[in-house]
Amino acid sequence: MRTHIIVAIAAAAVLGTTLAASAQDRPTLTVYTYSSFAGEYGPGGAIKENFEAECGCFLRWIETGDAGTLLARLQLEGNSTTADIVLGLDTNLIALARQTGQFAEHEIELGALDLPVEWTDEIFIPFDWGWFAFVYDSATLESPPTSLAELIADPDGPSVIVQDPRTSSPGLGLLLWMKQMFGDEADEAWASLSPRIVTVTRGWSEAYGLFLEGEADMVLSYTTSPAYHIAVEGETRYRAAIFAEGHMMQVEVAGIIAGTDQPELARQFLRFMVSDGFQSAIPEGNWMYPAVVPADGLPEAFAALGQPPTSFLLPPEEVEVNRRAWIDEWLAAMTR
């Protein structure tokens, strides 16, 4: 009896070491990202499969709420972070991210990008972009506001769900959009909108989920969100309200952690990020415009989408200088 046990233990030990060894042969690349990217409905699964097919490695997604939470976590972890790559910050957060000193230059020769702006950053590489917009259900909201000013001013206007600018990149985007539109009177505008804000969520996923459950008339999302409903559900009732003043734009980026123990693999991933294997999963996975349009072009559903007359994108440095003060102003206006 006893010999059987010893044999079993020995066999298990051998098996265990073999498995561990084969796992060690394949290095693991750890990527921090926001939850809707790596989650069930996001592009994370397809990207992992495509990258692992060519890298001989494991790609491990770590979900951390939305973009703001992502950066806060990185700051709190400091040098002990296990991340090799952070994916999902946007241009509004890259100056703050750069200040942490935790990112390394990408040292990659980038080909042509299909971005509405010129890209020269030496640390971060963009993977997609889009316009923030309020999405509504045309079956229940017949005459949506046609400008941000109209949305703010009408006390009987639609109820909205927005995201917290401290945790979420759309939330921060709206904060900047309001600031761009209303300047010193932005706090008045927030106070005026505040009674119609059903709830301020931490991330985009929560907000969009609540909206689909019918908890509010409009939700802060993207002009590209209706494409999901068209392509996946064959449903055209969800639309993005196009505002006359123009829309704030977002460019989402990824960067390499300076302390990574997989620098080569990390660079390989960033190069992969601007190739078809990654970019083809973006339009109908992350529901954003790809940074490099894949060979077979944009999906059909994107053709039906409205486009804003004007776009804004603030210089990262300007955001960084003012971010804290503007968030504090928002906090004060919301708690009035």
Next chain:
Amino acid sequence: MVNRLPGLIALALIAALVGSAMIGLIVAGGGDGSFGPWSYIGSVIRISVIQAALSTLASLLLGAAIALALARRTRFFGRPVLIAALNVATVLPAIVTVFAIVAVFGRSGWLGDISRWFGFDYGSWVFGLEGVLLAHLLLNAPLAARVFLAALAAIAPEHWRLAAQLGMPPRAIFRFIDLPVLIRESAGIAALIFLACFTSFAIVLALGGGPAVSTLEVAIFEAIRFEGDFQRAALLAVLQIAISLALLAPLIFLFSRRAPEAMPTGLSALRPDIGATTTKLADRIILIGGGAFVIVPLAAIVVAGSSAVATLAVPVVARALATSVAIGVPAGFLSVGLALALATLGRHLRLQSSRRRTADLIGLTALLILVVSPLTLSAGLFAVLRSVVSPFAIAIPLIIIVNALMALPFTYRQIEPPLLLAAERYGRLADSLGVKGLPRLRLMDWPLLKSPLIVALTMAIALSLGDLGVAAFFGTGDLVTLPVLLFERLSAYRTAEAASISLLLSLLVLAMFLIAQRWSGGWYARTR
């Protein structure tokens, strides 16, 4: 030495943990002295005070009304169910209460469905002050009702005979007999409820609807986890401690005064006001309305939870359950161990008549932990540790330690009285017989201590199982406890999954409390 050493170690450990956390926060808070928007911090305090005051007032009023009606109606169909529901509602984890409120009052909840069926959509109002108040009311009105009912049931029968002889009308009975009792009991329970609502975390985080309704506890969490701003967290923590301390001073007095055991006389049936038509009508309204307010949300957990029970069969639930148990059980044992060590030291000092003051101080140490809120302690430990090691990497031990300390006021209160009683009863006999060491522990202390230890352990485990704040603070994507998972499911509006996790968590916590009750004898009743 056996009497003192563990206690001194426990005391040193607690002092080191709490002390270094406080110093860590103050050092981290040093910075450039610009604390940011006072208007925001002022608003948080103002809203917390208003919210806590409204929650307390509503809980006391509803609690008193239910208690009066129950005191007058000692026999009616469903009374045991209502009493059981009151007991259950007070021990539910806060995040489960959130689910119950959303499931009943939310737009897609029972009430929303019924009103839409009548062609009326009341929209989303469960986020914000209203939702927070409802959840606090569901958690605290039953607590107030239980305390009031115990006091009302203990009114001496002479009062009722006298009232009957004098022919006092129901209004006079309320004014001269019931009201003084209610007012006497109100001070302590009001302070307790106010403090709980003022430092509320899970309910405000889930239902506050953004920064418009916040508490200092939530603001501390947000300052660090959203912005990595230790300076602001430190300021918020200091403010919260100062305000809690001012609130807690009367509570400490009430805690240290050993309340006379309120023995129900069972003679409320003598009340002369039970026959009046006015009280009959009022009681009916209160028992149906108040009863429904408590019972329906609990029923929603059971109904929605059991119909979605299949959603529990996913690996993430099993992992969350395992993590919760792996945190709750060690936290319970640690808390009981600390309490036992402290109480032994306290007893040793108390038996030397010259050291009584010092002994009182030890009891106070256990209580003062109430002032240092879970997130203050967590934020402080984070600030201290982060230069040495990533606190996220040692999250589980940290959560265990903070939860154990948070349960200490309760475990200490369970263990200290019987330990002292054992020495008072059998100490001299044991001395004269020369019984020492382990046999002394086994023969003298164990018989009286066994039940309270089990009660303390299960209560501490239950408290820890229900914790959202500490686990969410130290947890990152990989560390998921049942309350954290429930919070995520609720935020994502995955109602069926939230329902089944709520039911699972409620059953776990209830099982703990049932074990506690089974072993409690008199001790359990005294703590509640």
